[in-house]
Amino acid sequence: MKKMAQTLYFSLLVIALCSLSEGIQRRYHYINIEKTWTEAQRYCREKYTDLATVNNINDMNELKKTVNNNLEFVWIGLKRTDVFTWKWSLGDPVKYLNWETEPSTDTNNCAVMRNGKWRQQKCIDKLGFICYNDELILIQKNLSWTEAVRYCRENHVDLVSVDSEKIQLWVTSVVHQAWTAEVWLGLHYYCLMNLWIWVRGEVVCYQNWAPGVQIQLNHCSGEHRAGAVQSGGDHKWISLPRSQELNFICTRNKEN
Numbered sequence: 355m356k357k358m359a360q361t362l363y364f365s366l367l368v369i370a371l372c373s374l375s376e377g378i379q380r381r382y383h384y385i386n387i388e389k390t391w392t393e394a395q396r397y398c399r400e401k402y403t404d405l406a407t408v409n410n411i412n413d414m415n416e417l418k419k420t421v422n423n424n425l426e427f428v429w430i431g432l433k434r435t436d437v438f439t440w441k442w443s444l445g446d447p448v449k450y451l452n453w454e455t456e457p458s459t460d461t462n463n464c465a466v467m468r469n470g471k472w473r474q475q476k477c478i479d480k481l482g483f484i485c486y487n488d489e490l491i492l493i494q495k496n497l498s499w500t501e502a503v504r505y506c507r508e509n510h511v512d513l514v515s516v517d518s519e520k521i522q523l524w525v526t527s528v529v530h531q532a533w534t535a536e537v538w539l540g541l542h543y544y545c546l547m548n549l550w551i552w553v554r555g556e557v558v559c560y561q562n563w564a565p566g567v568q569i570q571l572n573h574c575s576g577e578h579r580a581g582a583v584q585s586g587g588d589h590k591w592i593s594l595p596r597s598q599e600l601n602f603i604c605t606r607n608k609e610n
């Protein structure tokens with residue numbers, strides 16, 4: 355009876371806490387140096403991930419915050435690849451557009467932003483620009499879960515908490531470069547409560563466990579376990595002893 359009440363209590367707690375989780379965003383950086391589109395792309399690829407890529411309204415809002423009240427035109431990572439096709443710098447298809455006026459089919463083949471709206475511009479013009487970086491970084495070192503937590507905290511921010519489908523997609527986009535078949539996440543089993551929690555202390559709401567993985571362990575004997583994502587296949591999560599040495603994913607420092 356006591357056990358049931360306890361389980362009920364935790365279920366309610368989980369429901370209450372789940373509505374609070376908030377994803378991390380892609381980060382944009384305004385670079386106030388005048389360059390052509392291609393030079394700007396090279397700069398962003400050296401120092402960040404690439405020229406600004408915008409996949410949805412959330413990205414767009416972040417991007418607008420980055421340039422603040424700047425009224426100059428700045429490059430974003432959008433370029434025309436043929437008469438009717440615009441692509442993002444890394445080749446991603448365009449899912450979100452925010453043109454001020456529909457682009458015409460002239461030779462202005464790159465895109466700039468001003469006041470939150472985009473327009474076409476000659477790629478050889480020299481302008482300031484916006485780079486972005488991914489929030490996540492795959493570390494190709496084989497470390498135990500505990501060492502991985504320490505490494506991320508010393509060099510970046512933390513082991514990644516995959517608290518939404520969006521973050522799972524980001525994980526998917528970096529995990530294929532891993533050397534190990536599984537990659538540590540910031541997920542661990544708190545055996546006293548029979549509960550999986552993220553390193554930041556959040557309970558697990560969004561989940562992506564592989565089918566058949568035994569996640570409710572109901573005992574505190576044996577080695578402590580932590581959660582890892584499969585680097586191949588469907589990138590599902592599995593539970594492993596913490597001493598296994600795997601690659602891992604950190605969330606990045608705000609500044610780099």
Ligand SMILES: *[C@@H]1O[C@H](CO)[C@@H](O)[C@H](O)[C@H]1NC(C)=O
Pocket residue numbers: 495496533534535
């Ligand atoms: C890490 O582990 C993988 C898989 O076990 C192995 O192929 C790789 O050589 C290891 N890397 C290092 C640096 O030890």
